[in-house]
Amino acid sequence: MGVEVPGYGGSILYVDLSTKNSKKVPLDSELIRKFIGGRGFGSKLLYDLVDPDASPLAPHQPLIFVTGPLADLAPSASRLNVMAKSPMTGIHGDSNVGGLFAVEMKRAGYDAIVFRGASDKPTYVWIHDDSVEFRDATHLWGRTVTETTDELIREVGDRDARVACIGPAGERLVVNASIMVDYDRAAAKCGVAAVMGSKNLKAVVVRGTREVRIHDLKAFREAWEDALQAFKADPGTLLGFTKGSHFLHRVHNDIGALILRNGRFGQLPDDVLEKFDRVTDEYCVKSTSGCGYCVVSCEKNFVVDVPGYGRRRVKVDYYGLAPLSYRMDVYDPKIGLEFSYLTTELGLDHTFGQLIALAMELYERGIITKDDVEGLDLSWGNVEAIRTIIMKTAYRDGKIGELFAGGLKGIVDKYPEAAKYAIHVKWMDNIPQDPRGNPFYNFRYAVSTRGATHLWASGLSRIAHELAPPSAPLEQQMSVFLIVENFVTLVNILGVCNWAWSAYTTSMESYKRKEKALLKLYNSVTGLNLTINDFYDAVERVILIERAENARYGIRRKDDALPERFLKEPLRGYKTSHPPYPDLDKRLDLYYRLRGLDEETGIPKKETLVKYGLDYVAKDLEARGILPR
Ligand code: SF4
Known part of the structure; x- marks a missing residue:
């Protein structure tokens, strides 16, 4: 109605x-x-x-x-x-x-x-x-x-x-x-x-020129003020404002969990780390520009000389700069900023650099040859080769354009031996932090409904580690993991920013204040008087319906996985090393149990779908013969 x-x-x-x-x-x-x-x-x-x-x-x-x-x-x-x-x-x-x-x-x-x-x-x-x-x-x-x-x-x-x-x-x-x-x-x-x-x-x-109506203006103003106070009190807000996500070069390096050499190494040499840690100080213009009413304004404007284009301004965060630079052994942040500019202008994802890193390893191993890439030398750190790949892929030009246009799956389809070196989950390779360096938190890549992504369970990391330190039993770790995943899903449902509301939240108190402010904002705006349980019931439905959609595409427990390399090889670093990723199966069992999913397939159980009013989804899965018994 x-x-x-x-x-x-x-x-x-x-x-x-x-x-x-x-x-x-x-x-x-x-x-x-x-x-x-x-x-x-x-x-x-x-x-x-x-x-x-x-x-x-x-x-x-x-x-x-x-x-x-x-x-x-x-x-x-x-x-x-x-x-x-x-x-x-x-x-x-x-x-x-x-x-x-x-x-x-x-x-x-x-x-x-x-x-x-x-x-x-x-x-x-x-x-x-x-x-x-x-x-x-x-x-x-x-x-x-x-x-x-x-x-x-x-x-x-x-x-x-x-x-x-x-x-x-x-x-x-x-x-x-x-x-x-x-x-x-x-x-x-x-x-x-x-x-x-x-x-x-x-x-x-x-x-649009309409004014969006607000149900209770007075309550709305109070809720807005509560939210502002929560942001003000959290040191994460200032961190986001000054460095954006670029503070993560050091954080991920310190725990030995950067993705280098396509997942074979986890730490940068000190002098290189220093350069990336200072990238906002060196190349940022003073202005930051947020996305709109943003109290964090984590977006950083960099200025860089781009060959053939002149002096240009570009926005890039940690998640874009790392793949477009040191993940390919390019240790000069300026070059990474240049690649960020090119990819932005051509409408290409910044994490495209991760795909080039895979190709570089395949070239090193003789799986991709010079002939396959129009005579290009795909050695690690070859800036000219990277520039050529970016341009040719964006215009789908020649053999190179065709090879890279199909993404990671396209490369593995063409070179089946590449499968064991490809770091992805469900064909997505957006893995900013190596799970071997932080197993509990990075379980997120395995179960994300859109494939490997930090964004379906990001932020609240400090709180998560306080509530469930690495020594905590797996049961405790998984319960805390669900808190993070639920909150991020809620943020995505409400249309507020993940970074501001979740990633830059550094204490339990701040998280609770923000959660409360979101409910108050929603109810003052809509007049619907939902409870926090209504919010989280919607979260459950969203995760269930996304999993049901994936079940129709044939996604099963075996796909809630981590890359083979992470499960079999240790991760080395200069100062910190890690064993292969532990206990994936046990974590999956617990996750499925807590979410009401079938432990054998990972598909939502009938009773869970019915509990959340998704009877029609259960019927659809049943008609397709994939509803767990
Ligand atoms: S915190 Fe979010 S809304 Fe603010 S500038 Fe960053 S990405 Fe945009």
């Missing part, structure tokens, strides 16, 4: 790119009650609309832009999730991005936009409140992200419009491509940009 609830945009926009039609559908009260918003809405819509048996790039597959009820209505809250069946992994795909696109989308009246079909020629969609226009984008095809964004803002004639676009990489269906929002924020994971490219959708431009 359609309802109007304060705080929400109020509707879902369905856009058919084949027929150039759109339809606005009011939000459903049941959808709000059960899934709340953001990743919750997206996961439910994806489960219901995706064709599990068809290619992720088939025209009828949905591409979903979705935001949460607190976007625009809380500090550090402007997140957009872009969701689709992933062409990178073949499973549930979800990429989370900042900027102000989500805010404009909500002000235009939409909590979610679902794109289906494919245009017969390059197109952009201009959404201005109730008006939805399909415009020719032929002149933009092949253009970089800055060129495209500048031109679109000029064409729509509104400087407050927000642009989400793909660069050359997304157009050419490169699975490591990014959808770029507001020039330099990236929805880079799971290949969602390739889905956009497959629909001939160069960009979405949005502008």
